Amino acid sequence: MFTHERTVIGLAAAALLAACTTPLMGPQPLSQGLDLGRVVTAEEIKAWDISIPQSGAGLPPGSGSVKQGAAVYAAKCEACHGANGAGKPLDALVGGQGTLASGTPVRTVGSYWPYATTLFDYVRRAMPTNAPKSLTDSEVYAVSAYVLQLNGIIPQDAVMNAQTLPQVKMPNKDGFIDYSGK
Amino acid sequence: MKNESVIANRRSASPESRSDSHGPVERRAFLARGIKVAGALAAGGVASTAGAQARAAESLGAQMPAWMTTEGAAMREYGQPSKFEEPVKRAVAQLYGKLAPGAGASFTPLQSLKGTITPNGLHFERHHNGVPDIDPARHKLLIHGLVKKPLAFDVATLMRYPMVSRTCFIECSANSARNTLPKALDVPCGALHGLVSCSEWTGLPLAVLLNEAGVDAGAKWLLAEGADSATMSRSIPLSKALDDTLIALYQNGERLRPEQGYPMRLLLPGWEGNMNVKWLHRIKLTDGPTHTRDETSRYTDLMRDGKARQFTFELGVKSVITQPSGGMAMQGPGLYELSGLAWSGAGRVTKVEVSADSGATWQDAMLQAPVLSKSLTRFRMPWNWNGTQAMLQSRATDEKGNVQESRAAWSALYSPANRYHNTMIQTWAVNADGSIKNVYA
Numbered sequence: 228m229f230t231h232e233r234t235v236i237g238l239a240a241a242a243l244l245a246a247c248t249t250p251l252m253g254p255q256p257l258s259q260g261l262d263l264g265r266v267v268t269a270e271e272i273k274a275w276d277i278s279i280p281q282s283g284a285g286l287p288p289g290s291g292s293v294k295q296g297a298a299v300y301a302a303k304c305e306a307c308h309g310a311n312g313a314g315k316p317l318d319a320l321v322g323g324q325g326t327l328a329s330g331t332p333v334r335t336v337g338s339y340w341p342y343a344t345t346l347f348d349y350v351r352r353a354m355p356t357n358a359p360k361s362l363t364d365s366e367v368y369a370v371s372a373y374v375l376q377l378n379g380i381i382p383q384d385a386v387m388n389a390q391t392l393p394q395v396k397m398p399n400k401d402g403f404i405d406y407s408g409k
Numbered sequence: 410m411k412n413e414s415v416i417a418n419r420r421s422a423s424p425e426s427r428s429d430s431h432g433p434v435e436r437r438a439f440l441a442r443g444i445k446v447a448g449a450l451a452a453g454g455v456a457s458t459a460g461a462q463a464r465a466a467e468s469l470g471a472q473m474p475a476w477m478t479t480e481g482a483a484m485r486e487y488g489q490p491s492k493f494e495e496p497v498k499r500a501v502a503q504l505y506g507k508l509a510p511g512a513g514a515s516f517t518p519l520q521s522l523k524g525t526i527t528p529n530g531l532h533f534e535r536h537h538n539g540v541p542d543i544d545p546a547r548h549k550l551l552i553h554g555l556v557k558k559p560l561a562f563d564v565a566t567l568m569r570y571p572m573v574s575r576t577c578f579i580e581c582s583a584n585s586a587r588n589t590l591p592k593a594l595d596v597p598c599g600a601l602h603g604l605v606s607c608s609e610w611t612g613l614p615l616a617v618l619l620n621e622a623g624v625d626a627g628a629k630w631l632l633a634e635g636a637d638s639a640t641m642s643r644s645i646p647l648s649k650a651l652d653d654t655l656i657a658l659y660q661n662g663e664r665l666r667p668e669q670g671y672p673m674r675l676l677l678p679g680w681e682g683n684m685n686v687k688w689l690h691r692i693k694l695t696d697g698p699t700h701t702r703d704e705t706s707r708y709t710d711l712m713r714d715g716k717a718r719q720f721t722f723e724l725g726v727k728s729v730i731t732q733p734s735g736g737m738a739m740q741g742p743g744l745y746e747l748s749g750l751a752w753s754g755a756g757r758v759t760k761v762e763v764s765a766d767s768g769a770t771w772q773d774a775m776l777q778a779p780v781l782s783k784s785l786t787r788f789r790m791p792w793n794w795n796g797t798q799a800m801l802q803s804r805a806t807d808e809k810g811n812v813q814e815s816r817a818a819w820s821a822l823y824s825p826a827n828r829y830h831n832t833m834i835q836t837w838a839v840n841a842d843g844s845i846k847n848v849y850a
Contacts, residue, residue: 264621266559271561272553331825332715353538353640402716406719407722
């Protein structure tokens, strides 16, 4: 029993000694100075940086025509979005222009989306849902071209690429009011 | 003399109640008035299961129950609710059925919960293409773009940073969307309003990591992106990121559940649910918003004039009576306690008023302390139901003076097709037969 108590006291003394050599820093928050991140290279970032703003900055090389897009659409998109982007069983991609102020607005890529770059960004990252990121960049350009042409926004012979896609003027570009500062 | 656990807040300005005092006296006065104003705040019972009264009338029984005469179950490594609570679960909605089974939502069963903290297994879910099965040993967070020093962090490294805890709600901006449909659905409270939940979140301020990366002067926004199949992304003003935004690693004391963003998510107190990006793996500092699909095509609010409000981040002041509520049944006339939840993305809830006559008269409910900013607040009120039809409503006010909107006011503003930011007052019709229904009023 006494032996046990001496052991406990000895441990406590050792703990006190250790505390003296590595003092605590007090109750102030440890809010800076860790700097534990690893600096990454531009090459590493490139593979991850898939977001495309309306300027088109970061759009990759490659291109796709309306005709090529029709083939991609038939193979990868039509089962959910229907023939000619008309929808059914899932979301329609075409139509609805002029309906937004009505009692039954129809929001599609053609009637609602403000930027064509968003179409490329979203299809590349998220579509098709059963195999996202499986399309090549040129396939994404092509199917974007097809959907834009179905909406009457670009002509039948258009080709979408890093230069042409950001130039596309979407019908509802001015349909949004920025509330971020409100 | 005071019940420390409740705050009896100021009465509403209805002439008959203005002169009343607060606290227990007010409570008694209110009860008396409830009896006097028949049908008005008389009220509701919380629907218990059928047969409860019959069982309560049973004798105690001559024999002890089996659980007192046999050995109980042994300890277990991770606890689960009683098997008798099996019906308390999330209502699941698959938006696209089998074509995209992981796209949809599940709703917190608000009608079955009391208090303010949501159990982790009942926190609402909203996924755009399912829950990723992320190995934390292989997960990385990248911070890049308009920074002096692009940085990558692994999970173990982030766990070394000093952490803070914050209790707050998360609400999907499409919560209560079902009540924007043309006809009122006869479904439980949670299936209407259960895309809101509340937890204590623990993690590190995003500002700490942004400071380490060194934000360029030209950076005004950031893009936050998840590592899920949908790779869901949202643009967030830098000012919010530097204010109260956390990288949350823990929820109610344990590591995040996979459906809540394991191993890490953003937490933006008071702002639209899907900006609280789950499975967070990339933050890019930018000079403006990226206009992603989920801030253009979706999560924008179509108005009557055909224009859409974009970047409506803050969630409005809102409340709902959770007990009694749709689908429950009153146990007959008598005294009941009304209870519900209120919240605001702008700060603290300061007042919740309750009406039993569809908003003709209002009474202030008691708020459970502590009332936390941008957190669920529990309100309660005694109600003496006289057995006639009553139309129960609640109306919340926040510290900025925002008052929850009526159905008429909200509907006049938004397109009939808009499903976002529905903050309108909920009405539960308590019928003479004791049934309770969701109605539009």
